[in-house]
Amino acid sequence: MITPALVLNDVRKQFGSTDIIRGVNLSVQPGERVAIIGPNGAGKSTLFNLISGRFAPSSGEILLHGRPIAGLAPSRINRLGLSRSFQITNIFHRLSVFENLRCAVLWSLGYRYSFWHRLGALKDARELAEQVMESIGLGWRRDTQAGLLTYAEQRALEIGITVAGGAEVILLDEPTAGMSRSESDKAVALIRDVTRGKTLLMVEHDMGVVFGVADRIAVVVYGEVIACDTPAAIRDNTRVQEAYLGGHAPAQESA
Amino acid sequence: MPVGPIRYSPINLGRWLVWGGFALVLIMAPLLFSSGSSLSLLSLMGTMMIFSLSYNMLLGQSGMLSFGHAVYSGLGAFFAIHAINVSSMGALQVPLTVVPLVGGVAGLLFGVLFGYVTTQRSGTAFSMISLGIVELVFACSLMFPGFFGGEGGVSGNRVFGQPFFGVSFGPQRQVYYLIAFWLFISTAAMFALAHTPLGRIANAVRDNPERAEFVGYDPQRVRFLMLMLSAFFAGISGGLTAINFEIVSAENVSAARSGAVLLFAFIGGTGVFFGPMLGAIVGVLLTVMLPEFTKAWLLYLGIFFIMIVMYAPGGMASLIMMTMRLLSAGLMPRVLPAMLRLALPVVIALTGFVMLIEMTYRLSLDAAHGTSLRWFGLNVDAASTPAWLIAALMLLLGGVLFLRLRGAFLAVWGDAQAELERHAAGRRA
Numbered sequence: 217m218i219t220p221a222l223v224l225n226d227v228r229k230q231f232g233s234t235d236i237i238r239g240v241n242l243s244v245q246p247g248e249r250v251a252i253i254g255p256n257g258a259g260k261s262t263l264f265n266l267i268s269g270r271f272a273p274s275s276g277e278i279l280l281h282g283r284p285i286a287g288l289a290p291s292r293i294n295r296l297g298l299s300r301s302f303q304i305t306n307i308f309h310r311l312s313v314f315e316n317l318r319c320a321v322l323w324s325l326g327y328r329y330s331f332w333h334r335l336g337a338l339k340d341a342r343e344l345a346e347q348v349m350e351s352i353g354l355g356w357r358r359d360t361q362a363g364l365l366t367y368a369e370q371r372a373l374e375i376g377i378t379v380a381g382g383a384e385v386i387l388l389d390e391p392t393a394g395m396s397r398s399e400s401d402k403a404v405a406l407i408r409d410v411t412r413g414k415t416l417l418m419v420e421h422d423m424g425v426v427f428g429v430a431d432r433i434a435v436v437v438y439g440e441v442i443a444c445d446t447p448a449a450i451r452d453n454t455r456v457q458e459a460y461l462g463g464h465a466p467a468q469e470s471a
Numbered sequence: 472m473p474v475g476p477i478r479y480s481p482i483n484l485g486r487w488l489v490w491g492g493f494a495l496v497l498i499m500a501p502l503l504f505s506s507g508s509s510l511s512l513l514s515l516m517g518t519m520m521i522f523s524l525s526y527n528m529l530l531g532q533s534g535m536l537s538f539g540h541a542v543y544s545g546l547g548a549f550f551a552i553h554a555i556n557v558s559s560m561g562a563l564q565v566p567l568t569v570v571p572l573v574g575g576v577a578g579l580l581f582g583v584l585f586g587y588v589t590t591q592r593s594g595t596a597f598s599m600i601s602l603g604i605v606e607l608v609f610a611c612s613l614m615f616p617g618f619f620g621g622e623g624g625v626s627g628n629r630v631f632g633q634p635f636f637g638v639s640f641g642p643q644r645q646v647y648y649l650i651a652f653w654l655f656i657s658t659a660a661m662f663a664l665a666h667t668p669l670g671r672i673a674n675a676v677r678d679n680p681e682r683a684e685f686v687g688y689d690p691q692r693v694r695f696l697m698l699m700l701s702a703f704f705a706g707i708s709g710g711l712t713a714i715n716f717e718i719v720s721a722e723n724v725s726a727a728r729s730g731a732v733l734l735f736a737f738i739g740g741t742g743v744f745f746g747p748m749l750g751a752i753v754g755v756l757l758t759v760m761l762p763e764f765t766k767a768w769l770l771y772l773g774i775f776f777i778m779i780v781m782y783a784p785g786g787m788a789s790l791i792m793m794t795m796r797l798l799s800a801g802l803m804p805r806v807l808p809a810m811l812r813l814a815l816p817v818v819i820a821l822t823g824f825v826m827l828i829e830m831t832y833r834l835s836l837d838a839a840h841g842t843s844l845r846w847f848g849l850n851v852d853a854a855s856t857p858a859w860l861i862a863a864l865m866l867l868l869g870g871v872l873f874l875r876l877r878g879a880f881l882a883v884w885g886d887a888q889a890e891l892e893r894h895a896a897g898r899r900a
Contacts, residue, residue: 268685290684300685308678311671319675323687327668329696335666381686 219282221246221385221415222267222298227276227286229259229266229439236262237273238439246384249416250444251430253423259439260419261303264389267417268300269293280385295323299383303390303419305370307377309363313354316362316373317345320380345380351410352376368399372406379410386411388418392425404428435459490659497651501644510643511715516755517650518711521657523736523747523754525704530733531741532665533697534677536598537589539605540705540732545724546581546608547574547706549619551713552627559631567629567640571653571710578706579699586698590691593680597694605726612721624720627713640714650711657704662744664700673697731758734772738779740786749787766837767828800894802887809883813876820869826851826862 222244229237237259244250252260265271267278269290278286285293308316318335321344327333335341349355352372357365362373375391391407392400404425407418420426426433427447434444437459443450450456500513522544529535551574558565565573589600612619619625630641638645664670672693676683680690713719722728731754739750757775761768783790797803826846830853833844842854851858 289689291687291689294685294687302682306679306682306685308675308682310678311674315671315674319671319683320686322668322672329669329672329688329692331664331667331669331696331700333667334663335668335671338668341668377682377686 218246220244220279221248221281222417223277223279223282224267225277225279227263227266227273227278229262229271230274236439237266239276240436240439240441242434242441242444244385244415244417246415247413249411249429249431250418250434251426251432252417252419252434252436253421253426254436258436260436261389262439263436264300264387264417264419268298268387294381294383297383298385298387299378299381300387301374301378301389301391303393305367305374307362307370307373309361311362312359313362313365313373314345314349314358317348317376317380318342320377321345321348321382324381324383348376348380348410352406368395368403371395371403375403375406375410379414383414385415386417388416388420390419390421392420392422400425493658494655497655500651501647505644507643510647512755512759514643514647514650514715515759516752517647517654518708518715519732519735519751519755520748521654521708521711522705522732523739523751524658524661525701525708526732526736527741527744527747528661528664528673528697528701528704530736531746532670532677533673533694535590535593535694535698536733537601537729538598538726538733539589539601539603539608539729540701541724541726541728542585542605542608543578543581543702543705544574544709544712544732545612545719545728547578547709548713548719548723549625549709550574550577550706551710552625552717552719553618555627555629555631555713555717556625559628564632566632566635567714568649568652570714571649571707574710574713575703575707578709579703581706582699582702586695586702590694590698593690593694601729602726605724605729608724609721609726612724619721620719622721624718624722626718629714629717646715650715653707653711657707658748661704665744669693669696734776738776738786740788742785743788743792746786746788749791753787765829766832770828796891797887800891802890806883806887809880813873813880816869816872816876818869819865820873823862823865823867823869826858827866829853830858830862 220243222242224240224242227237227240228235240263242250252263254260262271266273266286269285269288269292272287276286277284280293280296280298283296285296285298288296308319311319318341321341322328325338325341325344327338327341346355349358352375354365354369354372354376357369362370365373371391375388378388379386388407392403395403400422407416407429416429418426418429420429430447432444433447433450434441435450435453435456436442442459443453443456445453501510504510504513522540525544526537526540529537529540551570554563554565554570554573555567557563558567558570585604589597589604592600613621629646630639640646640649672683672688675686676688676690676693683690683693709723712723735750735754736747737750738754739748739752740746757768757772761771765771779786785792794803797806829844830851833840833842833853842852844851844853
């Protein structure tokens with residue numbers, strides 16, 4: 217049997233006496249694309265924060281390729297091959313597009329905290345950063361300060377930084393939030409392109425994006441995964457329709 | 472180390488020119504300014520340039536606002552002066568040329584010790600802890616007179632051993648060249664450091680420590696490493712200070728000195744590598760020359776600093792960069808007239824303001840010298856009403872004119888900025 221890329225066993229999180237995540241179980245196979253949907257405040261982003269190490273879970277087990285990662289520092293989890301993006305754009309504002317991406321590849325190429333390598337001479341770092349830059353369509357913005365990019369460009373850079381380090385498991389938190397239709401179509405194509413062959417977990421509100429990208433959909437309601445199945449099965453799941461979609465089948469919204 | 476690709480060679484040529492020019496300036500400076508006082512001024516500038524650059528490794532490059540950087544330069548200076556004294560007694564032979572390195576190593580070691588504590592936190596907490604550390608070290612310096620020399624400090628004699636090819640480091644000129652040598656080495660090393668993986672990640676941590684964590688870096692470790700390296704270079708500058716003045720006292724590890732380096736780095740500009748060097752030059756000029764002309768020098772320095780923080784937060788370096796960009800885009804002829812028109816009321820208002828300040832000082836702090844002042848061949852009586860009226864009128868007139876002309880200038884300036892952006896966009900397309 218193949219080791220799942222990511223496993224969550226009865227993961228719980230309390231803030232004070234409030235239960236936010238109430239026993240989540242989830243198993244994601246390598247190469248699978250899973251969308252996480254759910255109403256506002258259901259705990260989707262908190263779940264991402266637990267997996268990526270931003271918060272430690274109160275209890276439960278998180279396995280990345282079979283290794284326990286619950287409670288590790290974000291940098292440690294990242295080095296083990298899990299990378300995430302953020303709902304609110306989280307980039308290095310004063311650095312250029314190219315420098316943003318170069319920062320994102322340095323650790324994975326083994327340069328760590330080196331102060332004995334000359335950055336300009338690191339061909340591998342430059343080429344990898346340039347390759348990612350082209351793939352997210354920002355090659356022509358190479359030397360632009362990241363803080364001066366348009367919103368859609370910053371979102372693309374956010375995804376670029378997330379995938380540049382070559383992590384096998386990618387978490388994207390609402391990658392198309394705040395985008396126009398055409399922008400989000402582009403973003404979907406980009407996400408497909410740069411996460412090819414990788415394991416993808418994605419929080420998303422836009423049903424068009426969800427049904428267009430995901431192999432499986434996990435529905436989170438009140439800190440629990442109430443269903444996790446193929447898009448077709450989720451669409452027909454009466455429990456999901458009641459709890460989350462209020463009777464409106466997502467089929468109407470999906471293009 | 473692998474050699475960069477061929478397309479980078481034009482940049483390397485430019486780099487050779489810049490560094491060659493820098494070396495040439497360092498060599499030529501004492502020939503152009505050869506008087507005793509200018510030599511000591513140049514020497515002081517050299518040590519302050521290293522100190523400011525090392526400070527900017529924290530502030531500009533890593534986003535750490537330290538209020539206690541003098542701890543590292545000061546302790547470096549104390550170890551250096553003790554190294555000099557031990558050597559001149561013949562117990563241990565540390566050549567004077569290597570003494571700055573003693574300061575550097577001392578700075579580094581205390582960087583490890585104190586940096587471990589300060590870099591546990593970032594932002595405001597870091598600043599506060601760094602202030603706590605400098606007060607602690609300052610207090611210690613008075614508590615342990617055996618090492619720190621108490622109120623009087625520790626003095627030494629830099630001339631020891633046999634002269635090496637006629638170089639005894641007695642004359643100030645020889646000391647200047649020693650400082651210039653270490654300045655060149657340190658500047659090159661700090662510049663190189665800014666262009667390493669650690670240097671770049673320090674920028675990333677400055678911009679967004681959280682994101683740095685999610686690309687595999689521990690921001691605390693990055694800050695700690697940068698602080699240690701910065702403390703090393705601060706220690707070198709401290710060692711050179713010890714050689715230059717042959718005396719080190721508690722003032723060298725004080726919060727006042729830590730504040731001064733912050734001031735210098737910021738005035739010069741923290742966003743550009745050479746900014747702090749510029750700040751050190753201007754800062755030393757202001758703090759050494761201004762007191763010769765006026766008792767109110769600290770007030771002027773403070774106002775200058777506030778103006779920079781408010782209207783040119785990128786420091787003087789950013790103003791220079793902007794001028795260069797305007798020049799290269801050919802926009803200077805358009806901006807210059809409006810700038811000059813604005814300069815006139817500024818000069819009038821400033822003159823009035825300075826007159827008011829100077830007359831106030833003459834009537835209060837400086838009353839022992841009488842009320843008569845002499846400016847540019849004119850006798851002014853600070854006790855007379857007309858002098859005050861004229862000064863107030865100039866300030867008022869200049870101020871009103873400035874406010875009226877400012878709108879026109881800002882319009883031209885805004886146009887030029889927009890044009891610059893179009894220029895940059897055009898080059899990309």
